[in-house]
Amino acid sequence: MFQSAYRQFHSTETAVNKILNDLLLAADQGQVSALCLLDLTAAFDTVDHSLLLTRLQRCFGVEGHCLEWFSSYLSGRSYRVVVNGVSSKVIYIICSVPQGSVLGPVLFILYVADLAGIVAEYNISVHAYADDNQLYIHCQPEDAQSAVLSVQQCVSVIEQWMAASRLRLNMDKTELMWTGTKNNVSKIPVCCRSLTLGGAQVVGTDTVRVLGVLLTPDLSLDKHVTAVSAKCFFQLRQLRRIRRSLDVNSATTLVHAFVASRVDYCGSLLIGAPKKTTDKLQRVLNAAARIVSNTRKYDRGLKQFRQHELHWLDVDDRVRFRVCVQVYKCLHNMAPGYLSALCQPVSSVPGRRHLRSAGRGELDFPRVNLSTYGGRAFAYAGPTCWNSLPDTLKNTNLSPQVFKRHLKTFLFSSY
Numbered sequence: 001m002f003q004s005a006y007r008q009f010h011s012t013e014t015a016v017n018k019i020l021n022d023l024l025l026a027a028d029q030g031q032v033s034a035l036c037l038l039d040l041t042a043a044f045d046t047v048d049h050s051l052l053l054t055r056l057q058r059c060f061g062v063e064g065h066c067l068e069w070f071s072s073y074l075s076g077r078s079y080r081v082v083v084n085g086v087s088s089k090v091i092y093i094i095c096s097v098p099q100g101s102v103l104g105p106v107l108f109i110l111y112v113a114d115l116a117g118i119v120a121e122y123n124i125s126v127h128a129y130a131d132d133n134q135l136y137i138h139c140q141p142e143d144a145q146s147a148v149l150s151v152q153q154c155v156s157v158i159e160q161w162m163a164a165s166r167l168r169l170n171m172d173k174t175e176l177m178w179t180g181t182k183n184n185v186s187k188i189p190v191c192c193r194s195l196t197l198g199g200a201q202v203v204g205t206d207t208v209r210v211l212g213v214l215l216t217p218d219l220s221l222d223k224h225v226t227a228v229s230a231k232c233f234f235q236l237r238q239l240r241r242i243r244r245s246l247d248v249n250s251a252t253t254l255v256h257a258f259v260a261s262r263v264d265y266c267g268s269l270l271i272g273a274p275k276k277t278t279d280k281l282q283r284v285l286n287a288a289a290r291i292v293s294n295t296r297k298y299d300r301g302l303k304q305f306r307q308h309e310l311h312w313l314d315v316d317d318r319v320r321f322r323v324c325v326q327v328y329k330c331l332h333n334m335a336p337g338y339l340s341a342l343c344q345p346v347s348s349v350p351g352r353r354h355l356r357s358a359g360r361g362e363l364d365f366p367r368v369n370l371s372t373y374g375g376r377a378f379a380y381a382g383p384t385c386w387n388s389l390p391d392t393l394k395n396t397n398l399s400p401q402v403f404k405r406h407l408k409t410f411l412f413s414s415y
Contacts, residue, residue, distance in 0.1 A: 001337060002116065005130035006105045009329065010336050012211040013266045015129050017326070018338050019136070019210060020269055021378040022125060023179050023219055025366075026138040028374030032180035032188060034147050035215070036135040036155065036195070037208055039173035040162070043131035044108055045096040048166040049074045052097075052111050060110060073103070095166065105130060111165070118161060122154040129211055141187035144178075148192045151176075155197055171200035177208045178217055181373065185217050213266050219373070221273060225280050232259045232284045239291050248292060252310070255288045263315070268322040270315075271385065272376035282315045307415055317411045320385055321404075323378075327363070327386045328403055342379040343386070361394035362387045 004015040019035075026033050053071055056062040062070065077093040097104035097111075109130065119126040124137045135154065139147040159169045176195055178185050193204035207223060208215050214224035235258040243251060263281050270278060289306040290297065306312045313321060329335040330343040344364045346357045352364070363383035368374025375381065386394065393406055 002125075002127045003109050003113075003129075004127070004336065005109060007336075009334050012129060013268060014326075014336050014339055015127055016211050016213050016266055017268060017378050018336075019127050019134055020215070020219065021342065022138075023136065024373045024377040025368075025379060027180045027184070027219065028368050028370050028377070030140070030181075030184065030369075031138045032141050032144065032178055032184050033136050033138045034144070034151055035177045035179055035208065036151050036202075037175040037210065038133040038135065038155070038158070039170040039175075040131045041168040041170045043167060044099065044104065046166050046168065047097050047108060047111050048095055051165060052107060055111060055113075059113060074098075112167070114161070115158065118157055119154060122150050124150060124154055132211060134210060141180075141184050144188045144192040148195065152195050152197065155195065159197065171197055171202065174200075174202050175208050176202050176204045177206070177215070178204060179215070179219055180217070181370075182218055211266075213269065219376075220277070221269060222277050225270070225273075225277050228262050228265075229280045229284050232262050233287065235259055235262075236284075236287050236291055243291060243294060251292045251294075255292055259284065259288045260312075264318065264322070267319050268326055268378070270319045271323050271378075271381040272371065273319075275316075278315045278319070285312060285315060307412070311408075311412075313408065313411055317414075321407060321411060323382055323385045324389060324407055325400075325404060326378075327382045328400070330382070332400075334400070339378065343382055357387075360391055 002018070004010040004012070023033050023035065049071075052074070053067060056070060057067055074097075077098065078090050079093065080090045081088040097107045109128075112128075112131075115128070115133065116126060119135060124135050126136075127134045135151065137147050137151060155169075155174070162169050174195075174197070176193075178188050178193065195202040206216060213221075214227055215221075216223050236255075239251070239254055239258070246254070263284055270281075285306065286302065289302055289310060289312065290299075292310060293302065293305050295302060295305075312318075326335065326339065327343050330340040331345070333340070346352050346355060346362050346364050347359075349364050363386050365380045365383035365387075366374070368377070368380050389407070390410065393403065393410065398406065
C-alpha cells in the first residue's frame, strides 16, 4: 500500500504528503519522530533473475506459461560496445531488470515487496518510492532510546535481507533525523541521535531530502523554499539575458518549464505555512512575470498583468488550489488509498449523518492542538480547504477538468 512508484494516481507529492502528514500529527500530539532514509547502491542493476522468478511465483502466483514468459524476457540479454568500428566482446547480463523498459521498474518493486513486512514486525512505518525507503517511528521524548534501538534492529535485519537478495544497503548515504517541536527535540539525549549499524555509524542530521523536498527537524519547509527560490532566480537570470530574443509566448513557455514547475512541485505541502515562507516564492513569480512582460521592477501594472494576462494565481492560492484538487481526487477514487482514508465525508461518520454539514458535502477532520503542526497536516488542512469551498463545487459531480476550471475561477474572484 505504501509503495508509490509506477502506480496509477500515485506520485512523489502524494508520498511526501503522507510522510509529512504523519510527522506533523505526531508533533501535534507532543511526540517526536525518528526519520531514517535508506539508500541502495545500484538497486536496479543487481536484481537476481532466479530470485525474482521465485518471488513472482511464491508471492504473486505467476506460474506456467506466464512464468516461462518472464524467464524468457529476462534471460539471454547481452551488450557490447562499438567504437570506430571496433567491437568489444559480448557480455551476457545475468542480473538487473531491463533498463528503460516498462516492466523494469514494476519488476523491481515486486522484487523488494517483502521489505514492508519486515518493517511492520518492528512497529515502524515505512513509505517507499522505487528504491527510496523512508522509515519513521513516533514516541515520547523520554522513550527515544527504545525507538532508536527498534530502528537500529530493523535496519540491521533489512541489511541482512538485502544482502541475501543480492542488494546492497549504502550505509554512507543512510540518514537519520529527529522531528517534532523544537522543545521536544531538544529533550532527546545525545546518545539517541545516531545509529550503529555493523561497523558504520549513522550520525543524525539537521536536514534530509525526501523525494526532492528538504525537511528540517521543525518541519517548517522554510529551508526547502529558500533552496527552490535560489534555483528559480538562477534560471530567471539566465532568461533575462536572452529575453530580447524571445517573444511573449516563448518567454512564457520557458518560465513555465524552468521556474513555475519548481514553484509548484509538491506545492500542497505548503498549506498553512507562514506568509514569510510563501512570500519567497511570491517574489519568484513576480520576477517571472516581469521577464514575460519585459518590464522593470518598479513598473506599474505588474500584478494586473500576472493575474489577468498570464492567469497566474498568487502562491497562497496556488497552494490551496493543489490541496483542493488532491481532495477532489481522494473523493473520486483518483488518489492513493493512504490519502483517501484521510478525507472522510461527514455523512459517512456514525452519529453525524443528519448534520447540516453532511448535507453540504463537508469532510470530517481531526482535532489538533497546534496550528503550526497539526493544522498543516493533510488530514486537517485538506478537509478544511474543501469545506471552505462553495456548495456548487462540493456537491456536483464535476469532471476533473471542469472542477479545476471552476475552482480557479472561484479563487480569482477574490482578487
